Amino acid sequence: MAGGRPREFDVEVALDQAVRVFWQRGYEGAALSDLTEAMGINRPSLYAAFGNKESLFRKALERYTDRQAVHVRDALGCPTARAAAERMLRGAVEVSTQADCPAGCLSLQAGLAMSEDAVATRERLADWRRTGEAGLRERFERARDEGDLPAGTDPGDLAKFVVAVAQGISVQAADGVGREQLHRLVDLALTAWPA
Amino acid sequence: MAGGRPREFDVEVALDQAVRVFWQRGYEGAALSDLTEAMGINRPSLYAAFGNKESLFRKALERYTDRQAVHVRDALGCPTARAAAERMLRGAVEVSTQADCPAGCLSLQAGLAMSEDAVATRERLADWRRTGEAGLRERFERARDEGDLPAGTDPGDLAKFVVAVAQGISVQAADGVGREQLHRLVDLALTAWPA
């Protein structure tokens, strides 16, 4: 019973790279060759250290939870409920817009993202979403001009808010949340409407 | 110059099936064999009628825009800005929770969804999101018990709202929206906070 050859890479460093690849390309979009290249190891080393692709993703998600999505835990420790909510949302913004990481949140991005050769389609979808938002913004601009919205209201910000809630609704529906609950979510969102 | 053999399938019906497959499995998760099977045609017929996979997806997205995402257009025609916002959000709920269609919105689902053999991973991600929401809900329950939240407030609804906004933020960040704009979105969302 001897020590054996020591591995030549740092497991945690390699895992961090795997997080980035999954975050950027998504689960299925991240090919093993993408992963091994970014992690600086070759295939059998990856399998020996992390199991298969799914197991690697599980570990990457755990590491993401510890290192990136800290606001989710932090929020629970906040003194007031409102502070918790704000911590959650501000944290989501910060994590999603880090300079040296892929934009967005791994939990959605792992699905939302696609492999390199589907760039055109991903961009088409983003354009589709932006077009919907732009229509809403223009409608809100008209409303402001007509006095239907308070003068201090920014139509662009308001459109982004409405679209963000709609997108959140879609995600939650995909996760199995029912229609009645989502309508209550809309009720709540609409209480944010500028008086 | 003659007519040639007529095609044996209805292009629009086949396209509707393609919409469903993309909606359910995502763009990359939808294999050509999934598409041809659902559409009831075989491969060369698909290529002759729709071009390649990307072109088929483009047409499917157009059809989805016309047939499913009607609330996006409808909203723009509403009499007031607030009605437009509400139409947008209620429509998102309805489309995302139709009984005979995949849950969620194609524009996100086309990325969020995965192929059949990645079910475990997709479910893991959904669980991850639900866990975060559950933590927030429990925090809000405590807050209500402590009088930090009004007695009439439903902690579960509030948690769903906060999480939905956070998810919307992630999507928008992935689509290139900057940090400052997203923080303004948070400001707006927080005005919905129960007094």
Added chain:
DNA sequence: CGGGTTCTGTACCGCTTGGTCAAGAACCTG
């Protein structure tokens, strides 16, 4: 009916995917 045209079905292509085998190198212990 014959010629031209377009669709359908099968079989196939090159390529990439996730995953593994077997040989050799590098280490620890005795």
Added chain:
DNA sequence: CAGGTTCTTGACCAAGCGGTACAGAACCCG
């Protein structure tokens, strides 16, 4: 140094991917 253990390397696998070639069937027009 010898034996056992573990890592690294490169080649390899079956299966699935998106996409296509080709032959035959079904139609329209003259």
